Amino acid sequence: MSRAGTDRVFDEWVDRGSVAAAMVPIIDGLHRRHNVVTTIHGRRLVGRSVNEILKLHRFARHVDGVELSPHEVLPVLHALTRLDLGPSVVDVADCNAGFRRQDALGLDDHLRLVLADAVGSGPYAAAPRDVVVYGFGRIGRLVARILLARSGGAYGLRLRAVVLRSTGPEDLVKRASLLRRDSVHGPFDGTITVDQDEQTITANGTVIRFIGAASPSEIDYTAYGIDDAIVVDSTGASSDRSTLSAHLAAPGVSRVLLTAPASGDVPNIVHGVNDAAIGDEPILAAASCTTNAVTPVLAALDERYGIEHGHVETVHSFTNDQNLTDNHHPGPRRGRSAALNMVPTKTGAARAVAKAYPPLAGKLTGSAI
Template sequence: MSRETTRIALNGFGRIGRSILRILRSHDLPFELVLINDIQPLDVCAYLFEYDSVFGRYAGTVGFEKGALLLDGERVPFTHADDLSTLDLSGVDVVLECTGLGGNRAIATRGVEAGAGAVLISGPSGTADKTIVLGANDHELGDARIVSNASCTTNALAPLLRVLDEAYGVESGHMTTVHCYTGSQPTVDKPMGDFVRSRAAALSMVPTTTSAQRLTDEVLPHLAGRIEARAIRVPTASVSAIDLTVQTRSSVTTEAVRAHLKEQAVGPILGWTEQPLVSSDLRMRPESLVLVGPELSVSVGGLLRVFGWYDNEWGFSMRMLELAARMKQR
């Protein structure tokens, strides 16, 4: 039986947009990429896709011509509209809104205005119809047409909390994400809205905030107010981690929780490793979170500590595609 194809358009060809395209070119997935739209010059976009400082050089051939990106001899239409609603997207099932501006409702809706069936935003959006995290609240997708895929950290945290809460009951907890630097931070000291985020990203560890606390409250409302979350931005270019400590209602032991989580972490959302890995070993892992068995422990007082890695670009991009397919299937 042939798989149903989801027709998608990429609006924005930055870190997530290019990661999505690399996944599409390296995996046999039932998607048809109808269009890429980005305001940057096509030669720059082609160059940044072919030569990636994190993922390495693209394995195939990359070229361009007027109005198209050429990948392995295939032509992918490429436009430069600053307003997506001016294009004809009729026949597109889902626009993957990857400009970073999709939190603005007026911008997020432009894909639908152009004729697409739905829009999936690659980041938090307080104006989306729904915020959905696969493995946490995807049963609530319904017929929402403007959907947020939350954040990479929320995609890592929320499914883990759901599993722990269903098994043991989560009373309260604290999560710290040890997060690689991103394009929101400067390479040299530069005035920003946040004092510490004004500092050079590759030179210091930066204690800061994360949207994961607010988004987890939204995705798992029955746990709202129970989980505190903070971030430490660190001077690495890819792969992040979460360090979660929770108090459970049921008594737990290290052995029992380790066995349960290992049973649950069979992909594609949660993964598992027993190996002594460092962050670079997790590059291009497809899971939302890879739990580290030897790092799991329960203190004498009953506090449960869980640690896991996530490729904040690659894993998040995998979820974008999987959620887009779900949106098509409704």
């Protein structure tokens, strides 16, 4: 390529970057002031850098066949600011594509039509819902990160409290440190401060009360201004309706979500497969990682072709209950050094898949490595 050609490519990149940079305050303002989360084919634009925004525009070619132009998206974002939008998730790629397919309406009128359900709904279409994370191990901290990343957005969920068993006077500082840094998922995106006197951690402006308790029966959430809350149980200690119901007996709690597979008659929900079963059910489970990964694929295959028999094999990372070096363990294979062994063990994923998608009941076996 000639010098003129390389200069032209670079100038085009600078131009696209300038347009993406102009998007950042608009995206942020829509999110903070109107609780609107903007996306490109389901991928959030909120909190992205200029280069990340450009990368998402390029990603669009996998969906639309062509790279999305920032010059087309910027006017869409400007138009969104002129609408009185309430909490919503707006896919700017879809909005742009729909506008380009028609020529009867101007951009503002087109967006007002396709986003009619969100226009004029005010700053909160629904009252924010209090959330309590019960247990602050690795899963609990990741749940907290997700909730904090979406606070002030269109999701209506507010992390109000974390319940754990206190281990000493410096426990809150240690918990904040674990939230701030994760060896696999990286640093927390934002700021975290600790108030020992109030027993709170403030993360990105969200004040989180830390409550010490050995069981749900010890807690009155209304004493902390928490009501009609969803408790996310991430302890791994409870898995059936009788034990999880203890949360519902605590004042201020109305629903319970288990972050692991449930036993008995508690519904294991896999989004896109059986989420219609949520309804008003007060106790739900989010199923397991394997169940969420494989059930949508198996359901699609079964509906299209039919499945007579299948075997589910999971290649899994090592977990907290495995030994660092060879040692005694209730499960002999898990007694081997976690970092040096990938050993087959049993899994309940096959049964859990059938629970979320009953047509496969009795047709699957499973194990894990």
